[in-house]
Amino acid sequence: MTDLRERITDLVAQGDDVNPGAAKNAVADLLRALNSGDVRAAAPTDDGWATNAWVKEGILLGFRVGRIVDYSTDDFPFYDKNTYPVKPLRKGDGVRLVPGGSSVRTGSYLAPGVVCMPPMYVNVGAYVDADTMIDSHALVGSCAQIGQRVHLSASAQIGGVLEPVNATPVVVEDDVFVGGNCGVFEGCRVREGAVLASGVQLTASSKVYDLVHETVLTGTADEPLTIPPRAVVVSGSRTVDSPFGREHGLSLYAPLIVKYRDASTEAATALEDALR
Numbered sequence: 001m002t003d004l005r006e007r008i009t010d011l012v013a014q015g016d017d018v019n020p021g022a023a024k025n026a027v028a029d030l031l032r033a034l035n036s037g038d039v040r041a042a043a044p045t046d047d048g049w050a051t052n053a054w055v056k057e058g059i060l061l062g063f064r065v066g067r068i069v070d071y072s073t074d075d076f077p078f079y080d081k082n083t084y085p086v087k088p089l090r091k092g093d094g095v096r097l098v099p100g101g102s103s104v105r106t107g108s109y110l111a112p113g114v115v116c117m118p119p120m121y122v123n124v125g126a127y128v129d130a131d132t133m134i135d136s137h138a139l140v141g142s143c144a145q146i147g148q149r150v151h152l153s154a155s156a157q158i159g160g161v162l163e164p165v166n167a168t169p170v171v172v173e174d175d176v177f178v179g180g181n182c183g184v185f186e187g188c189r190v191r192e193g194a195v196l197a198s199g200v201q202l203t204a205s206s207k208v209y210d211l212v213h214e215t216v217l218t219g220t221a222d223e224p225l226t227i228p229p230r231a232v233v234v235s236g237s238r239t240v241d242s243p244f245g246r247e248h249g250l251s252l253y254a255p256l257i258v259k260y261r262d263a264s265t266e267a268a269t270a271l272e273d274a275l276r
Helices: 002-013 020-036 053-065 243-248 263-269
Strands: 042-045 048-051 068-070 079-081 208-210 215-217 231-239 251-260
Touching (some): 002 053, 020 053, 208 231
Parallel strands (some): 208 251
Antiparallel strands (some): 042 048, 208 215, 231 251
């Protein structure tokens, strides 16, 4: 994809003088590559994950040069930029899209075996790998990277990012279980096999207290907050350690690692094959 990357980079550098026709052609090629999974906004490497800033630049270019058009049918009103038509999905893709208000934006990849329960939403640039379940009211934000056999439970929110273009997107690796009403935002990374219990919220500034190893996990300017492999995270609290806080019995939200995945966890988080 070196040629496509160079085309996008050159067009973005032209600013307001960009040729709309050339830009739209390049964006269309980028969206085809994203839809097929040949290009990703971020990809695993031997050293972790690498963000492909040029992909996000191309997505933003598509919004800039596009114009609002009417894609509506008799039963479905739909108005969006002409650079972002309906995502092409075919029976042979192996994706199960259950009717009832779900939407998958073009420029996102759904691997074979992905199940989409209504209503859910997958935004542009997202990558969802094989046999993942996206449950009702779940969001996969722009450029988020979701691994294989992940379960995104009802109302789980996986945040997206387009700007700044070099910002790390949220990464949820293989075999992760994300409980109902969880939120993973601001480039946080959840490593393979981890479990987020219902209601857990993770942001770039979160402190995660590992009760097993008696450590505190935080993100840095160079590395995102990362949940270790097979960690089981639940919602907890910590005391506000100030005179006022102690006087009023105040506490702050704190995610806690209470154990690492074991046989009992496997049984509790197993997704029946019949559901797929």
